Amino acid sequence: MTAPPHAKGHEPLLDVRGLSVAFPGRQGWIPVVEDMDVRIMPGEVVGIVGESGCGKSSLALALLGLLPRWAGARVTGQAFFDGAELLSLDPKAMRRVRGDRIAMIPQDPMGALNPLFAVGSQVEEAILAHGRANGAQPRKQALELLGSVRLDDPETRARQYPHELSGGMRQRVVGAIAMAGGPDLLIADEPTTALDVTVQAQYLDLLRDLQRSRGLSILFITHDLGVVATLCDRVIVMYAGRKVEEASVSDLFASPRHWYTRALLDSVPPLLEDRDELATIPGTPPRPESTLAGCRFAPRCPNGAAKCREEEPVLAAAGESSVCRCWFPLPERHRDG
């Protein structure tokens, strides 16, 4: 299957169209991701931000064919990666793509590392698996990789086991394994959520450097708005399985158009100001099983109009390169200076 031609001559590395993921439930299919479009250009960092249950992890797993089989998920839509369509690949072909062209960094490094083997050998194994070993030097390459993820004293560390390393170090090892295949796209699923704040800062630094030096594209999934603001070029905001807003980082944070985005930004307690009370979003996100007519955010939206409750809004352009799924998007805020 070939990808549709692209207008500007600049082909996206990843072009996801209409991706939907649903799980079997008692009364039919439960939608967890609905009609998502994601486009990542080479060398771009795109963040997907949303709260738990919004479907962002399922999206990432679906792209890599990693949804657990026993869950019986149904995946529809198309995902073009450098010309090839991912979702229709057979498992063997998918395995070749995974690690080689697209690598994943999961949230929990302990789950990704084998506790029985030293980390050095796990990196070597990744190098060998992707046929990147030049000559008979996988050992040396592994040490280089560990050095490139800024692991101090790679020689010693390579001999250690995962449980002997701190969380931050483990996440770096996972990063090294991910980079072993020389991928073009890195999908990072909340990699810093379990890390300390100072360790997180260093890790994001590392990712930014890797991204710049290798022209890596990153799909960064997180619930942390600060991380998105630091690392990403563009942001997609997800709510209840749908994309509700997409914009460049500077546009989104300076002038959010969707009510949810703005409420989210307002509810973060400031560091350098005293506040009496925080702005909150009343209620809780809808459960995937619930069938609501109209906009899924309407029950919690300060601007709930009748139309919002009756008809679900569609994604509409909201600026040069932004989209927003709202009947009454917020007006653009003009930035000073």
Added chain:
Amino acid sequence: MGNVVLLEAANVVKLFPNPRRHLGRRAAGSIRAVDDVSLAIEEGQSVGLVGESGCGKSTLARLMLLLAKPTHGQIHYRGTPAFALTRRQLAEFRREVQPVFQDPLQSLNPKMTVGRIVSEPLRAQGGMTHAEIRRRTADALERVELHATDANRMPIDFSGGQRQRIAIARALISRPRLIVLDEPVSSQDVSIRAQILNLLKSIYREEKVACLFISHDLSTVRFLCDVVHVMHAGKIVESGVPRELFASPAHPYTTTLLNAWLPPEPAHARRRLRPPIL
């Protein structure tokens, strides 16, 4: 805010045996989880303890809750050292000092109804009729913005944020003078976090109860606390009023922590992309 010191740690040290083994035998030395810490909480005061994982803050919390004994130093409750507390005083301590823990999944017994969970402090102390207990449980649940009827349901029916509210209700039911909260919002989503922080602040203000907030997040501590202590490697490295401390930190670790906090603002964030590596 009176000047009565409710709970105090005086030069507290907690050592754990070194878990590393060398050739099958335990390696020498111990881990100093808490290294000569002194900390006082006055009546009605909101104290913050901020630090990253492994700095000893949770261990300190357990010591101050008298759930573990310090290796050296003492915990004082209303002036009396812990080892010298009479049974009556200890019972009073258990009534007056209540914890709220981080992980809502593990901090509620999955096999008990919410009502029994929330009323446990009252039932453990005895001396109340069933009707009294039911009434107090209903009051506690409503104080945390849940319904009295939720008492009959099981924890699994509730979301993470609601479970944390249940844990808070449980801490409030015995009308304590001091609540120790260990990372009360860390595992919550951003929007739920704001709701719970508002709730905690309103409880602190209205019940005039002293609070010890333990967190790794500076902005949480800024929002909730009158005074903050920064902890690193078992020691308190700096203390002060958040407004002043965050504006001009004295200790390099505090600076590192402050720099590592990522605000949801791109321009600002880019300026601080390279924090000093400790």
Added chain:
Amino acid sequence: MSRRKLEKSTMAVLALFGSLVALAVVAPSIVPHDPYSGDLANRLQPPAWLPGGDFLYPLGTDAVGRDLLSRLMMGARVSLLIAVFAVAGATLLGSGVGIAAGYAGGWVDSLLMRLVDLAISLPMILLALLVGVLIGPSLINIVIIIGLVLWAQFARMARNETIRVKNLAYVDFARAAGSSPLRIVREHIVPNIAGPLIVLATLQVGTVIVMEAALSFLGVGVPPPAPAWGSMIADGRSYVFSAWWICIFPGVAILLTVLVANFLGDRLAESLTPERHRE
């Protein structure tokens, strides 16, 4: 397997186990013949579908003319009775010791666990032979012997589970709330360790049935003329080639019962300990 198929299979296995138990309970009333005495004129008759067989004795008769089917049914009663009592006793004793060891910790834990180690190393057959020789075998003695051999496993599991639960936040909270150790064990520990213990107990039912069969086979189990599957196999030893049905049917009965018990344990494990079971 999808969730719906799992639930159906659990129901099916429960139904099977239930029928076995029901059979055991009503056996005396529905046996077609007297399982204790036989008609010598009809000895060694083959099962009904073979030449020489008769639908009066559907599974054939043994060396003294007793109806095999009736003996099998009564044997079910004996086996399940022993299994239920031995497992129940072992569970209660083992859990009590395990919880005490796990919650108290320290020297109490060490002492009790040494006791458990001792009990685990007891050789069941030798013990049974000894008891059989000294006191003479009886139903109660067998339950006690098997129970003594079994309880240690429960103690170990109960202790490990208690330690796991003891370290959870809600137990910390209970202590901070002033709950007494007894209250903590009763309200927090027991309900949360019951699941795995019940699964273990169910799986042990199969083991006990085999144990009892072995003891009966060796002659130190259920004393004759009570029909026990193990002794039925022993009786049929000399006729393995000529009247094979005397050995085979009791063997098949043991196999099926153990299979059902194990399936039940498996299914219970799925529903009682779902977090541990999911891959």
